Amino acid sequence: MIFREVEDRDLIAKARRGDVEAFNLLVSRWEKRVFNYLLRLLANREDALDVTQDVFLKAYQNLSKLDDAARFAGWLFRIAHNEAFSLLRRKRPESELPLELKPAETGRLLPLELSLAVESALKRLNEDQREAVLLKVYQGFKFDEIAQILDCPVSTVKSRVYTALELLKTVLAPSVMRGAGSE
Amino acid sequence: MSCEYDWKSYALGEMDRSARREAEAHANVCPACREELASTRLTLDALSTLREEEIPRRIAFVSDQIFEPRWYQRAFRSLWSPNFAAACVVAGAILFHAFRGTPGQAVVNAQIDAAVSKAVAVEDARYAEQFERLASQVNARSEVFTRTVNREVRQ
Numbered sequence: 001m002i003f004r005e006v007e008d009r010d011l012i013a014k015a016r017r018g019d020v021e022a023f024n025l026l027v028s029r030w031e032k033r034v035f036n037y038l039l040r041l042l043a044n045r046e047d048a049l050d051v052t053q054d055v056f057l058k059a060y061q062n063l064s065k066l067d068d069a070a071r072f073a074g075w076l077f078r079i080a081h082n083e084a085f086s087l088l089r090r091k092r093p094e095s096e097l098p099l100e101l102k103p104a105e106t107g108r109l110l111p112l113e114l115s116l117a118v119e120s121a122l123k124r125l126n127e128d129q130r131e132a133v134l135l136k137v138y139q140g141f142k143f144d145e146i147a148q149i150l151d152c153p154v155s156t157v158k159s160r161v162y163t164a165l166e167l168l169k170t171v172l173a174p175s176v177m178r179g180a181g182s183e
Numbered sequence: 184m185s186c187e188y189d190w191k192s193y194a195l196g197e198m199d200r201s202a203r204r205e206a207e208a209h210a211n212v213c214p215a216c217r218e219e220l221a222s223t224r225l226t227l228d229a230l231s232t233l234r235e236e237e238i239p240r241r242i243a244f245v246s247d248q249i250f251e252p253r254w255y256q257r258a259f260r261s262l263w264s265p266n267f268a269a270a271c272v273v274a275g276a277i278l279f280h281a282f283r284g285t286p287g288q289a290v291v292n293a294q295i296d297a298a299v300s301k302a303v304a305v306e307d308a309r310y311a312e313q314f315e316r317l318a319s320q321v322n323a324r325s326e327v328f329t330r331t332v333n334r335e336v337r338q
Binding site for chain 1: 226
């Protein structure tokens, strides 16, 4: 991870000097993570792909504004967050999802089904909670890093993650029990 | 739950080492906290089953106009390329020969004529020398013949 950060920093320095290939390498390293974050957040493949493209375009255009190359990941996800919520605000009426705490269906659960149950459960969270979980659980950021990405207090981040985990625990409990029981 | 341990923070890796040890020691003696921690971990384990999707198509930038370097950036960068160095060497050689001056066709012809004339003169001299040698030999033999005839006539 340390070596990866050093290499990223080197690539950022080269990209700042106009080396397009260095930036392309950065894109290839981060595009999958950014795409998956946006895919879960926006719940739409085409939107996620378009926004991922926009994120890297903005990142390249604003690379000179990145103060500390070691904080590239947080900075990149900050751009992704802004772009995603900009789109969500434009599409608000159709993207709002009801928060249903109805437990999943009964029956034996396979790993793929558990994965689908998780995907469905994540969609039941509101956007703020879902994003907090995505950044914490799937992207591995610390609470203070997430606070910087979302531009909000650490306490707000903790509250969103904790609330989301409680909701997910309730929604996923039957699936988790059946998944554990099937092993 | 009456205990004040933050098991979500523990399971999410946000606790420092000393706080983790303290929490673990407590969980060993508190069934309620053990259960709380286990259910949180189970939820996180379930979340980890969500498969990461491959990006449908690669995010392409090289072909985008906006990412192409400007003309002065390309020119500056090309200064350091081996191709540019090779081009410089070739251009230098061309300029060197241009300024040093190349002989015209008339000069070349004159040089050829001079060389031919010199070769012809050498050959002429060689033939003349050979002719003189043969002539002197003929004269010498002629004298000997004349003397011999005269002697025989007198006898």
